[in-house]
Amino acid sequence: MTQDELKDYVARRYEGRMTLLDTGRVEPMYEVKASQLVEVAKSLRDDENLRFDFFCNLGGVDTREHFEAVYSIASTINRLRLDFKIILPREGAEIESVQDIWPASNWYEREIWELFGINVKNHGNLTRFLLPDDWDQGFPMRKDWDAPDFIRMPEL
């Protein structure tokens, strides 16, 4: 299956659930609604023509207006790659855990929970991962976060 066939197939099969975004990249980027994440992810993995069995990455983005959780997945069987993102409000951002579908997402979900403050439902082990255990200074990857011990240049 080529990239164009993949786009056609997803457009037909996931109409209304996955929206193709115009990013100018080779690999297609889709938008998925937060409420449909688990259903779509399960379907992407189990679909006979797609078989997205490999979880590459889960990243967070802060655009100042909203948060994004960007998932990158691949199929080792059909040699495909696909990205999809979930757009979340800045207040009360929450995603559902996809650990039951791709167990590798465990650490990535802990990471965006810790660094962006995006809550992950049904995760089971949301504990400190990269930051020190006694960290209480907010979410450092947010754009409005400032290091408390930031050393500013003096006015010259």
Place this chain on the structure above:
Amino acid sequence: MGLIKKFPVYAEKIPGGGIATTTLEKVLHYSQACSLWYLLFGTACCAIELMCTGASRYDFDRLGMIFRATPRQSDLILCAGTITKKMGPRLRRLYDQMAEPRYVIAMGGCTINGGPFYYDSYAVEKGIDHIVPVDVYIPGCPPRPESLLEGCLTLQEKIKRQKLLDWQEK
């Protein structure tokens, strides 16, 4: 070799004998300054310069500085590289394991104030003097081997100047 140059000042020859007298303080601190064994603690790119200084071209050994892999045999931590907030407690623990008298050299910008790249980072300690007392700071990113040698010589001068009773205060 400062001691040999200043030998007539320090030592007083007794007529008719081959005996020289000096103070315990001078001998002790001279020998201490000339056998500074340092703990290998390279956490970032400064360690490359440290290795270069330890190798044959710049030759740390001629200052009596030999690297040790355990804090219990070291007199000095040559802290070469960025210290993250998670590494800080480990550095403190290594420092606490060293026998007194012990010294710390902060090598490079990261150990002085977080450095030129990580000054606004959430993960990097803004200077190791928040964790351990520092004797000599060597600026640079990373410092050249000449700077490092200069820093070590400065530490030797500092050790030679100190008094015996200063140990208790450190």
